[in-house]
Amino acid sequence: MTGIAPLFSADHQRGTGPLYLQLHRQIADAIRRGDLAPGASLPPEREMAAMAGLSRVTVRKAVEGLVQEGLVIQKRGSGTFVAPRVERMEQVLSVLTSLTEDMTRRGREVRSLWLSRCLDDPAPEECARLGLDTRSRVARLERVRISEGLPLAVEHTAIPAAFLPDPTQVDGSLYAVLGKAGLRPVRAVQRISAESVGPAEAGLLQVAPGSAGLRIERIAWLSSGQAVEFTRSLYRGDAYDFAVDLKLSTERDET
Amino acid sequence: MTGIAPLFSADHQRGTGPLYLQLHRQIADAIRRGDLAPGASLPPEREMAAMAGLSRVTVRKAVEGLVQEGLVIQKRGSGTFVAPRVERMEQVLSVLTSLTEDMTRRGREVRSLWLSRCLDDPAPEECARLGLDTRSRVARLERVRISEGLPLAVEHTAIPAAFLPDPTQVDGSLYAVLGKAGLRPVRAVQRISAESVGPAEAGLLQVAPGSAGLRIERIAWLSSGQAVEFTRSLYRGDAYDFAVDLKLSTERDET
DNA sequence: TAGTGGTCTAGACCACCAA
DNA sequence: TGGTGGTCTAGACCACTAC
8 A cells, every 4th residue: 555545536626628637737836845756656557546546547647647757657467656856967068079978977877779780871861961962971880878777868970971981989088089080070069858768769878758848959060160970869858967157248238 | 520530440450559659640740741731720639539449538638638738728628739839939048037038028928817915924935035024025926927828837936025015116118117227137947847737727728637747947136246036937837938159168188 | 420539347368477 | 565557358339421
């Protein structure tokens, strides 16, 4: 018993709106209040349904929302549990650095699960971003970034093959490999937006399909002005955030 | 008829995995290929179910995913439509500016739908971020930011009441009002992460509950070092992105 | 008024996990 | 083996929209 039985008492005040939202709110509040501690298990769906006088489908719809918000985790054959607090990684967006370097600097190990590491024909978008001819080739690096056993991001990187003839050289930090060849980028533009995590990427990131992810696109240039890297990543929304330091550079006064 | 009937032909090759994911993928591909143009209507759910030989519940589960990804929009009593291409707003994260100023500079009008504009006791988090005493007061500004009729973000701002004794002064740009009082911030730190949009905010932003949003937290300081603004916003993931310019400032070489 | 999406039900079978 | 979540069904009623 989890001590939340009163939540589902049949005589509880019915609020307004759909039943699954009412149940959603009750459970979410209980978690945020701390009545349900991280790691605690929720009653089985069939039991919650009986307690609340609802069908299992309705209960599942309520729980589905909690899963998407990252409040609970469902494990088939096992149960539903209040999600553990994840320690967020933070990256400061001002210095141009690689994920490996950034994490190593703060004493965190980063592993890569390689999905692909090969030479390939460039996609049209890659030609545009990297300023490449359609006949040229790119080194393609696709990997899941994992820190302390927690998947952080799925990364797709394209590098002109001229700069990285042998993609298998890259194991940890891409920038380390490029640096050795005297090809360390000196400038990059990064675009950040939010995107729903699709079924395929959800599996790789070990999150529920439909949960929120951070989409990052980066183009990096050499001092010569040549584009050397085009990377498209999807970060787990609950495990990462980016910090930016803003300064008032234009000294105009408002009127 | 929408011309996608073949998608649902009962004799179509059954792939692997859950039926709702197979249907999801078929419709998503049709949209991305352009077979279903923006604005086009999907067949009614009951009709799709009959065509595909599935129950309506299963069809709804497939469509639910499309809604979350922003590919289609459902209108009760009316139908389901392929989502129009939204023109993304982009904000460059380097100069400290306000949303109003940024949008005005590029010729876009911004309206505010005020949810709250008052003096209030500060929340514990606001005290911490603004360096306030629990006995002091804050001006609280809560609004939905709307551009060209499209809701962009929900914004919650707290300002020490000493700096903004009359919150109703603010109508458009907060920074314009602060600037007039000689209180324009010169530095800010902004944190960006991704978050699932909850039911309440989904209504304000006119997106589906559970879709991806950008969570932005900003703390801004005066030249004196005093914190003047703490803002927590949730941006629509499909209508906004942030761009950052990164430079290699540490000249270390990788070894 | 007819048709749409939104909610809800009762029941079934499956795949997986733990004892 | 028994219990869990994952999928799927057939059918119902409601609220809203368009006509």
